[in-house]
Amino acid sequence: MSSRDKILAVVAAAQPDALPLPQVGIQPEKRDVVAQFTAVLTGIGGRVWHAADRAEALQRLQEGYTEREQVIVLPDHQDVVDTSMLDPHLLRDVDLAIITASLAVAENGAIWVTDEALVQRVLPFITQNLAVLVPKAALVATMHDAYAAIGKMDYGFGLFIAGPSKTADIEQSLVLGAHGSRSMTVVLLD
Amino acid sequence: MAVVNGKDHAALADVFNKDKARVGWHDETLWFVRQKRDKAAHGIAEWEQLRQTASDIKDHVLSRLSQYLVEFETRAKENGIIVHWAADAEEHNSIVLGLLQKAGVNRMVKSKSMLTEECHLNEFLAKKGIEVIDTDLGERIVQLAEEAPSHIVLPCIHKKKEEIGALFHKHLGTPAGNADPQFLTEAARQHLREKFLTRRVALTGVNFAIAETGEFVVCTNEGNADMGAHLADVHIACMGIEKIIPKREHLGVFLRLLARSATGQPVTTYNSHFKKPRKGAELHVVLVDNGRSRQLARKDFRNSLKCIRCAACFNTCPVYRRSGGHSYHTAIAGPIGSILAPNLDMRQYADLPFASTLCGSCSNVCPVKIDIHDQLYKWRQVLGKEGYVPKSKELGMKGLAMAVNNATMFSVGGKLGRWVMRNTPFVVNNGMNPWFKQREMPEAPKESFREWYAKNRKEG
Amino acid sequence: MTVGLFVPCYVDQFYPQVAIASLQLLEKQGLTVRFPKKQTCCGQPMANSGFEHLTGGCNKNFLEAFEGFDYIVCPSGSCALHVKHHLKVEGQEALASDIRNRVYELTEFLTDVLQVKNLKARFPYRVGMHQSCHGQRGLKLSQMSELVAAPFSKPESLLRMVQDIEMVQLDRVDECCGFGGSFCVSEEAVSARMGQDRVADHQRNGAQVITGADMSCLMHLEGILRRQGSAVQVKHIAEILNGE
Numbered sequence: 001m002s003s004r005d006k007i008l009a010v011v012a013a014a015q016p017d018a019l020p021l022p023q024v025g026i027q028p029e030k031r032d033v034v035a036q037f038t039a040v041l042t043g044i045g046g047r048v049w050h051a052a053d054r055a056e057a058l059q060r061l062q063e064g065y066t067e068r069e070q071v072i073v074l075p076d077h078q079d080v081v082d083t084s085m086l087d088p089h090l091l092r093d094v095d096l097a098i099i100t101a102s103l104a105v106a107e108n109g110a111i112w113v114t115d116e117a118l119v120q121r122v123l124p125f126i127t128q129n130l131a132v133l134v135p136k137a138a139l140v141a142t143m144h145d146a147y148a149a150i151g152k153m154d155y156g157f158g159l160f161i162a163g164p165s166k167t168a169d170i171e172q173s174l175v176l177g178a179h180g181s182r183s184m185t186v187v188l189l190d
Numbered sequence: 191m192a193v194v195n196g197k198d199h200a201a202l203a204d205v206f207n208k209d210k211a212r213v214g215w216h217d218e219t220l221w222f223v224r225q226k227r228d229k230a231a232h233g234i235a236e237w238e239q240l241r242q243t244a245s246d247i248k249d250h251v252l253s254r255l256s257q258y259l260v261e262f263e264t265r266a267k268e269n270g271i272i273v274h275w276a277a278d279a280e281e282h283n284s285i286v287l288g289l290l291q292k293a294g295v296n297r298m299v300k301s302k303s304m305l306t307e308e309c310h311l312n313e314f315l316a317k318k319g320i321e322v323i324d325t326d327l328g329e330r331i332v333q334l335a336e337e338a339p340s341h342i343v344l345p346c347i348h349k350k351k352e353e354i355g356a357l358f359h360k361h362l363g364t365p366a367g368n369a370d371p372q373f374l375t376e377a378a379r380q381h382l383r384e385k386f387l388t389r390r391v392a393l394t395g396v397n398f399a400i401a402e403t404g405e406f407v408v409c410t411n412e413g414n415a416d417m418g419a420h421l422a423d424v425h426i427a428c429m430g431i432e433k434i435i436p437k438r439e440h441l442g443v444f445l446r447l448l449a450r451s452a453t454g455q456p457v458t459t460y461n462s463h464f465k466k467p468r469k470g471a472e473l474h475v476v477l478v479d480n481g482r483s484r485q486l487a488r489k490d491f492r493n494s495l496k497c498i499r500c501a502a503c504f505n506t507c508p509v510y511r512r513s514g515g516h517s518y519h520t521a522i523a524g525p526i527g528s529i530l531a532p533n534l535d536m537r538q539y540a541d542l543p544f545a546s547t548l549c550g551s552c553s554n555v556c557p558v559k560i561d562i563h564d565q566l567y568k569w570r571q572v573l574g575k576e577g578y579v580p581k582s583k584e585l586g587m588k589g590l591a592m593a594v595n596n597a598t599m600f601s602v603g604g605k606l607g608r609w610v611m612r613n614t615p616f617v618v619n620n621g622m623n624p625w626f627k628q629r630e631m632p633e634a635p636k637e638s639f640r641e642w643y644a645k646n647r648k649e650g
Numbered sequence: 651m652t653v654g655l656f657v658p659c660y661v662d663q664f665y666p667q668v669a670i671a672s673l674q675l676l677e678k679q680g681l682t683v684r685f686p687k688k689q690t691c692c693g694q695p696m697a698n699s700g701f702e703h704l705t706g707g708c709n710k711n712f713l714e715a716f717e718g719f720d721y722i723v724c725p726s727g728s729c730a731l732h733v734k735h736h737l738k739v740e741g742q743e744a745l746a747s748d749i750r751n752r753v754y755e756l757t758e759f760l761t762d763v764l765q766v767k768n769l770k771a772r773f774p775y776r777v778g779m780h781q782s783c784h785g786q787r788g789l790k791l792s793q794m795s796e797l798v799a800a801p802f803s804k805p806e807s808l809l810r811m812v813q814d815i816e817m818v819q820l821d822r823v824d825e826c827c828g829f830g831g832s833f834c835v836s837e838e839a840v841s842a843r844m845g846q847d848r849v850a851d852h853q854r855n856g857a858q859v860i861t862g863a864d865m866s867c868l869m870h871l872e873g874i875l876r877r878q879g880s881a882v883q884v885k886h887i888a889e890i891l892n893g894e
Contacts, residue, residue: 004263004275007431007479012256014487019253021436022246024443026236040456088421089387107446108456121468122420125413125460143442143457150438156466158405160445162457165413169328169344171351172219173371178327179379179386180413180460200837207839217847221822228795237798506796508826512843545837547830547844548698550787554796567698574700583832587696591704594659594691594711624838629845629873632664639657639666643673643685 026144033106033139034188041109044163045176046184054133057187058098061131064185065096073097073123088122097127097181104134104186105146110162111186112146114155121157130161130181135189198541203513212350217511219347224505226454227555234446244443245559248496251434252486258401258434259477265404266475269466274476279309282478286311286393286426287318289474293424295390297321299382301408301415302329303395304342304499305428305478307521308534322393323385325414327378334361340515342522343452343501348514382414392418396429396475397498398444402437405465406475409448409458416462427464428476431483432495444498447557451500485533490568494529496558503552503562509545518542525552529565532573540578543569652682654719656753658729658865659691665865671888672725672756678892679764683723688715694732698831702736709739713746721763722753725888726864727785730755734789755789756888757863761804766811771893774814778857779806780848780871781824782864791863795824805863805887812890818855825851829870845874853882860884 001009038048051057058074073094103112111132115121124130140146150158165180176182197205207213231237251258263273276282282305290298300306300322312322312333324333328345332338334357339345346354355369364377394415399406406427408415419425435444449455467473486492504510504524515523520531520539525546531539543566552562573579625631653676657669669685676683689712693705712733716722724730733753739746760766785791785805792803809815828834828844835841849871852860860875860882862868868884875882 002275003277003281003479007275007277007477007483008256008259010479010483011259011431011486014483014492015255016253016489016492019246019250021250022243024243024439026239026243026443044455044459092383092387105457110457110461115468120420122416125416125420143446144439147439147442152403152438154465155463156468158463158465159416160457160461162455162459162461164459165411166459167327167375167412168453169326169331169346170354170371170374172222172344172347173351175372175375177379178375178412178414179325179382179417200839203837204839207843210843213843214847231798234798508828508844509837509840512840512847513837544700544833545840547783547826547828547833547841549783549826549830551783551794551796551824551826554787554794570698570700571702572700575703579700583699583836584701587699587701587704590691591696591701591707594693594708624835625873627838628842628877629870630876631873632869635664635666637666639662639669639685640687642666642670647673647685 024144026142028141028145031106031141033141034136036106037104037109037139040107041163041186044109045166046109046163046186049185049187050190051187052190054189057133057189061096061098061185061187065129073127086120088120088126091120091123091126094123094127096129096131097123098131098133099124100133102135102138103146103149104139105143105160106139107142108162110160112150112158112160114153114159115157116155118157118159124159124161125165125180127181129183129185130164131185131187132161133187133189199513199517199519199545200541202517202519203545206514206517207512213512216348216514220505220511223344223453224555227451227502227505230450230454230456234450240443240447241557241559244447244557245496247435247440247443248558249493251436252432252492252495255431255434255486258436259431261401262399262404262434265402267404269404270473271404271467272472272474274474276476276478276480278480282309282428282476282480283311283314285476286428287315287320289424289426290315290320290391293391297323297389298391298393299323299325299385299389299418299422300393301395301410301418302326302345303393303428304522305395305430306393307339309478309480323382323389325382325385325418326410327375327412330378330382331357338516338521340523341501341504342499348516386417386421389418390422391424391426392422393426393428394419396427396433397448398435398441399429399433399475400436400438400441401434403465405438405463407441408462408464409445409460411455411459413460416460419464420468422471424472424474425464425467426474426476428478431477431479448498448500451502451555451557481534485530488533491529491533491565493560494526494565496560497526497530498558500557502555502557506551506555507546508549508551509547513545518545525562525566526560529562529569532569536573536576536578540573543573651720652684654716654722655683655685656689656716656722656724656729656733657685658724658726660869661725661865664869665886668725668865668886668888671886671892672723675888675892676723679766684719686715692729692732693736694729695831697732697736705736706739709737709746712737713739713742713749716749717745719752721759722749723756723759724753725756725886726866727755727782727789727791728864728866731784731788755785755791755863757805757808758789758791760808766808769808769811769891771811771891772813773890773893775858776816776818776856777809777859777861777890778818778820778852778855779803779809780827780860780862780867782862782867783826785863786824792824808891809861809887812893815890818852818857820851820855822851827867827871829867834870841870842874845870849874849878849880849882853880857882861887861890863887
């Protein structure tokens with residue numbers, strides 16, 4: 001008997017009579033999602049900017065970053081470079097990655113992206129700084145709303161990111177920039 | 191009685207308590223985490239409803255676990271994930287070794303996985319000549335110190351920054367005497383970035399596996415799991431069979447609870463949903479039993495398998511805070527570890543259910559409402575009956591039982607009174623008595639209540 | 651209404667004044683209170699040590715001692731909780747169940763059954779309330795700091811009826827003192843440290859007296875206070891509520 005069959009047999013014998021699966025009955029409540037998203041993301045070390053549209057956002061980001069950062073990647077900007085063809089290791093010198101998210105969550109400051117928007121899964125981690133363009137209309141209140149929006153979406157890799165990479169492993173002192181991006185700027189588009 | 195180098199929890203805690211200032215620091219540091227948890231929980235009006243829902247979902251899963259495992263396997267395979275099954279730690283370790291050998295590598299990076307700690311994977315692989323680099327900062331620190339994690343979320347919470355500075359000076363070449371957390375974290379970032387970029391196999395744990403979609407979710411704050419997995423040719427994800435949840439939408443419940451309970455954050459920084467392998471890369475999932483099916487069969491203890499490893503019970507536990515994780519001499523310390531470990535080895539871990547005052551705070555913070563302190567009590571009964579409680583304690587309790595069980599032998603100042611006066615710890619006035627070491631005994635009154643009552647109330 | 655006074659064995663032997671205060675406090679409410687001599691121990695010391703199977707005799711005694719009372723009232727949350735959860739006697743399940751449901755901790759009884767609204771008592775001191783875990787988290791005498799729920803406290807509501815009392819606010823409102831039954835000796839180092847930390851919280855916040863609904867916790871804290879030579883006293887809540 002394979003370990004698979006053995007485990008399944010033992011588990012089947014051990015499990016109690018079936019209990020019902022509860023409905024997730026958390027009622028949605030009205031809230032100012034922009035205000036909450038801004039407060040929460042700022043509270044966990046992120047930044048929130050506002051821009052009228054994508055062009056303005058990109059311009060502001062470029063202004064904000066050109067001094068220090070040399071390498072900027074816009075995976076969804078087709079006229080730059082097709083990063084999906086790259087070996088992910090080649091992204092090691094990226095200073096700023098600018099991605100676009102179609103969903104963000106007010107209660108925890110998280111944005112949702114799939115590998116379609118990332119092109120390379122490692123991009124938002126390996127980049128020194130991360131910027132995310134999010135239309136204001138993409139904001140939802142809670143994670144329940146977020147998963148309702150995601151639904152049965154098919155993806156290879158999906159990801160919630162809430163703020164810059166961080167650790168408090170040394171004496172509970174919060175340090176931003178553990179292994180992933182050192183900063184996260186979300187630009188909310190009107 | 192269970193031991194590490196001849197010492198059980200009480201003896202190890204005694205050693206820990208020799209440094210009073212450090213105990214105070216450890217307690218305050220973890221209490222701070224508990225306070226952050228409280229603040230986060232109190233920010234969610236429906237918190238208790240969320241806990242109940244999470245608990246009910248997990249109860250449901252345990253009652254249909256075999257079906258959900260098959261469903262997960264089917265969906266995962268359709269997604270292109272290669273699924274392995276391991277009955278025990280040994281099989282788990284040999285599966286991982288086989289995958290490393292197949293990839294032709296003798297080194298890998300690993301993010302946090304309490305399961306691999308439980309299976310002693312690192313020691314096993316080291317013996318086979320394989321180098322494992324733990325990439326979670328706290329885990330890397332204890333790895334450099336050649337210690338085990340003392341906490342499942344904050345692995346090096348027992349270490350002071352000066353000790354970490356010295357460790358980094360020795361191993362990573364940082365300047366001597368620099369103990370600034372920001373500086374040390376940056377040094378670890380540079381050190382580990384090189385590992386991420388050069389390792390071809392990455393192992394991660396799993397926080398949740400979704401039966402409906404065959405995907406699994408890994409949560410980190412540092413991004414180390416993703417840095418490893420997305421840069422490697424082979425990603426191995428190891429999970430206990432209890433990590434299954436039915437539907438993707440249930441992540442909404444669990445992700446709202448997990449980080450808030452663990453650290454007080456609204457959510458972990460990275461919540462990665464692995465559904466299909468990256469183009470040109472391999473994705474493996476190892477499903478591990480290692481005693482979980484045995485625990486599932488124990489009616490009184492099965493719901494310990496609902497645990498989502500947030501460690502809220504550690505942070506709130508007044509005993510954990512003042513005894514340190516290593517005093518539990520097991521991979522998962524704290525209150526939850528004390529109800530999981532006896533299932534793995536009753537003799538080795540017979541002391542752990544007694545390393546508690548049964549105060550019940552653990553059960554109240556548990557996001558999936560495991561009745562931890564009730565299970566500690568129930569483990570004590572199992573251990574008492576099976577003969578795993580020290581003989582001296584058993585004799586004392588038999589003596590007490592004899593005194594108080596027989597009402598006819600009992601009278602004013604009689605058997606009970608004499609027994610109590612002779613045997614209760616707080617009246618035995620000698621240097622050998624543990625009560626007296628740091629506490630005075632109560633003063634013996636002129637008369638017992640019984641005697642007073644007989645004199646002052648007619649009927650009785 | 652006839653009340654059976656259930657007195658913890660160590661209170662009987664070491665703290666008779668607590669049992670006397672409990673008796674008088676209940677009598678002042680116009681109740682007939684009896685102390686059945688047959689009672690010995692609730693069995694908790696054995697059970698918490700892993701020997702619940704040795705408590706058969708205790709349980710039988712308890713049943714015989716307290717059969718027929720309208721209420722059974724105990725000045726200890728811990729002992730009351732133990733009986734409510736674990737009292738069982740083979741062949742007498744109906745009676746045991748009936749008795750389990752009649753057991754009340756003292757402040758719970760005063761609040762929920764008698765619905766006491768005022769007390770004739772004066773205690774002109776700064777008092778810190780120690781929330782004993784079994785009473786608080788087991789019997790829900792007070793709201794627990796871990797839960798997202800409305801606050802309340804039965805013992806503190808009663809204390810606030812006492813004239814001239816001043817309640818102090820603690821930094822950790824419901825942390826365990828570390829007594830824990832046999833834990834107090836089997837885990838001496840941790841137990842003592844927990845007690846020292848509790849005492850320090852009360853001292854830091856200016857308590858002159860530490861009170862609570864469980865004498866076992868207070869005995870432990872008293873042992874630490876006296877070893878320190880501290881002027882802070884411990885008093886069971888019954889002594890304060892019964893005071894003139």
